[in-house]
Amino acid sequence: MIRLTIRQMQYFESLAETLHFGRAAAGCGVTQPALSAQISEMEAQLGLRLFERGAGGVALTAEAQALRPRIERILAELRDLESEARRERQVLEGRFRLGVIPTVAPYLLPELLPRLKQRFPHLQLEIREAVTGTLLEETGSGRLDGMIAAEPLDDPRLVHEILFRDPFHLAVPEDEAERIAPPVAQESMALERLMLLDEGHCMRGQALDICGKVKPVAMESFGATSLTTLLHMVAHGMGVTLIPQLARASVQMLPSVRVLPFVDPGPSRTIILAWRRTNPRQADFAALCAIARDAQRSLAAAAAA
Template structure:
């Protein structure tokens, strides 16, 4: 009789990868005591210790190192079998997707109708939050995947690239400093750059763009949404960075002008993140493909780019 379960091997793989009981439990979506109990039961069944447990560190024993490639091979085969068996019903049921605030309002309007038309049984549940919060939610099993900007330094996650978009500069329409774009990276006007508050990845990207000037306006102004920043710009309070996907909605704001940067224009890479050993890889791959198609269609239709 086989007494070793796939669940135990999955917990073993997660602990071997993280070497931390709390993080491994979060990765598997269970409590730490439940994971510890399953690891202990696996060790009892195999008749050996798989981990050295110290007060501040966890490490694989020699037996653990021997078991790891075998466990990985078994789990890969099981996941492949499960995916094969589920293929006829893929893209059905509940899927919890997170998005950062500088992507959600601009990507969802074209994406949601495409999802409803292509996969009507796909029940998408959405969460908008900052990258650190989405990362924690994914590791805790509260969401199935999220869309954000690269890079994210978290070894328990894997990223599927979606697309790369350019940055532009939003300025007051009557601003004399921007009569002749494109904007060079050392333009004095960038000293008037206004940023989103701490925690937004767009803030860090804006600072990375403006390495040759020292923004002054950011000390006086801040906002929690790009929409608020654009309204501030339209009223002459400064300038701000805007991603390509937000350009169409920005064009509807009176008193606002969008201008390009000098080549090479700054960009950001967008990706779909999932847990490294997650079981919804097929759905994530299908969703990523649809997002790429939606973005490509948006570009070809002239949405998300400046008019020629």
């Protein structure tokens, strides 16, 4: 009879995520030999080879890849059960794993994290920055408790709450700002030089939607994995890019970049907090929504000053 333990499944989940025995063991709070022994025992009980171990590192076998979603679902249900059993605890207390997309994290978190630390001193917050597709999978499987991203999200496992509307602006080189003549129409020829984030970033699709009738020609030549990189490219006259209102205060510190508004009604994105339907931590999500909105209002005030 196969008798897998919760501990073995937790170790499997950690190793499948990190693909490194040392990091997996550290994440589980055990020694590497202890984790390795449990993984070997799990393989023996299942009669399967789950991980390929070699000089090049660790890789999941096809059998492990097939098994991984089922183990993640089991562990997610167990975590939800534990949360339900601890409803007596205070709001936002204990471990909370939050995912945030890269075009939100660097701008919202500096305002959000100090507020959370001050108001919820017993919160053990873990932050995961990744693109939307990765966060969807990890939130849906239970590896994250919640995620902050932009609409739309198409995953029946999740529900969400709108946090705020985040208008877009156009960042242009300082010496080109007068020629572009704000406010900028979505049909402006200036958008032909629009530089985009790489594939996988939701802002790439949003940027293309905003372009209207203008096809960006720069997108074939340029791409970046971060908005910060794009802004430095703008500062050196390589093109223009979209920036969300959240990032405006940071952009204003770049002397060679000018931020221009769009013609009303301007384009925007909607930022949301999403979580699994089965997650019982409703009070936590409500509190997190409220404090995230407060952080955004502070950023908007700083950008307007």
